[in-house]
Amino acid sequence: MTATGIRDEIVLPDGSRMILNTASAVSLHFEGGTRSVQLLQGEAYFDVAPDPARLFTVVAAFSEVEVKGTAFSVRTENEADTVVVPEVTLVDVAISYTRDDWRVALNASNLFDRTYVASCTYGCFYGEPLKVGLSVSKRW
Known part of the structure; x- marks a missing residue:
């Protein structure tokens, strides 16, 4: 926990x-x-070490963010959470919201639809284009 005026x-x-x-x-x-952080109050910036095998999760009052390696910030307030991702960052995100028996999840890969090189080990391969998925579910 940080005191007022301290980072x-x-x-x-x-x-x-x-x-x-x-x-x-x-x-x-x-x-x-x-690899999980629960934001109890305030705001935090994360520069996540890449690990394709393990998601990095930040849970706040109204949202959950899952990434494999990127930079972003999360702020929680009384009515909503705010997630900010710098424009130049290549981002794969998964955000979900659960209330009562309902769950809404949004998944996006290459959120800004940037052309990038995914690998150059045995020849260069370009990464996937923008993909977005939305799911809504209810537990009975």
Whole structure:
């Protein structure tokens, strides 16, 4: 937790970097294959260490963000959460909202539809174009 007027930069157990804004608090969960942060109050910026095998999750009051490796910030307030991703960043995101028995999930890969090189190990391959999926479900 940071006091009013204080920011704190923290290196997380997986090598990701978190900047906790003033008057903010988080709870960390980094055991086994889990990479998860719960934003309890305020705002945090994350520069996530890439790991395609393990998602990095930030859970706030009204949202959940899952990435494999990118930079973004999350702010939680009384009525909503705000997720900000710098425009130049290549982003794969999954955001879900659960209330009562309903769940809405939005998944997007290459959110800004940028042309990029995904791999050059044995020849260069271009990454996937923009893909977006939305699901709505109800638990009975």
